[in-house]
Amino acid sequence: MTSQIVTLGLFLSLCIVAGGTGRQRICFELENVDAENQYNENRGEVQTIPGKKGPKGDSGPSGPKGSQGEVDYDKLETLINQKVNEALVQQGAELNETINELLERIAKLEDQLALPHGLTEQDIVRYNGRIFVPIATEKVQKASAVAKCQQINGKLANIYSQDHMDTVMRYIRKNKMNGRRGFWLGMTYDPINQVLRFRNGTMISNSDLKWYDAHPLNGQRYYSTYTNMYVMIAADLESTGQYLFNQKEQSRYVLCEI
Template identity: 25%
Template sequence: MLIAAIPVFLMRNFEFAAAQAREQHDCIKLRNVYDSMCQSWTNQNSETQSHAESQNRSRVLTSHNPQRSLIAESIAYDKLWSDVISLQQRIERLEFRSEGICQFLYKGKCFWIEARFDGITCDQARDICSAYEAKLGNVYSENHYYMLLGWLRVLATDGNFQAWLGMTYHPQSRSVSLTDGSEAPFIKWRPGHPRNVVTSSCSMGLRASRKWRSPNQHLFHACANREELRGVICEK
């Protein structure tokens, strides 16, 4: 099974690299066209101003309106610049995906799920993400929470799926922090959580159900040292 998976993984990386190269080429071409048009526009604008200074504007031929022409060209340049920025953003997305196994982006951060159906501890989960120079994932908003649930739901073949997160529950203050130590902006606890536990901190996970309307989907804390879940959400 592993042998069969390797060519697929390599093929995905080759596809990403090829697409990235094509878009980088397109972006360079657009930049060159944009720079050339900007230079042309600057020269024409300068010539028009010089002409206006030497002659009365009322004598400009009615068959040609330099000002209207300049406005039209300015709109065209803005459109070109918009295309350049769009290509740059697509290149960044491809770079994220080629460096890891990115399933989706959220506010510039790459997320993917590593399934380990035999079960892994939180330390093992952290090592899996670290292999990609990534970290355990956070939940940044309600919208992000439901996006993650959607991806986990695909793996819930026997009814539910639970994956490690990088967030930490602090029993003494009953608060939750992200991997950078800041306060978690969104929490949706499982029924009965958070519990009163005698420990300084607890790791956290996310549970999804195969049935998207199921109420048994939530964040939870896992305080046992050797507790195992079936996957991990990585963030880069």
């Protein structure tokens, strides 16, 4: 196909041969045709098959090298501290929620804890899930004090904190007072090594609790047998002649723990 526009005078001769020996030729003369335009119009309507893919070209040159990255360590440290603080705040909130739930459960358990036969709420002190029963009917020696607590399925009491001691003393001062009164405890004191222990032998700090004036009594000679523990309650809140004290065995009232 030529690239130039060519006008062709075309003649189409069609010969139609009829039967017999006679022939008749009929010729048709075609008008001038713009051959290239006609080709181009027809080409756009025809679907063709792509040819074979050519070979891969060469790679282009490498681009310029980027600048070296810089780390803002102050900003990074600030971000880390912020995330750590957020995590601590969340954990603290969750911990407080858990503690509150536990305190509510303890309160419910205290309400459900059955009282020994013959005792009412007016006879006892509730503290941290435990029941404390002051028995102020008579003064007794230690063996009798232990027996009195066993009769109500209890033991001689421990003092677990200063708040606990204050709570028990307020109750006794309000309900069991007739002058100053001392009560047996289940705790013991070692005057030689200056060690305070719970009923089961567990060591506790004696500096976290208030003591009777000039107590505890310590020493290897005269006070070495002052191992029994008592709590003294005075009517006067400001009196120094009250709180914990260690002595030899004496007749005292009884504080039981259930």
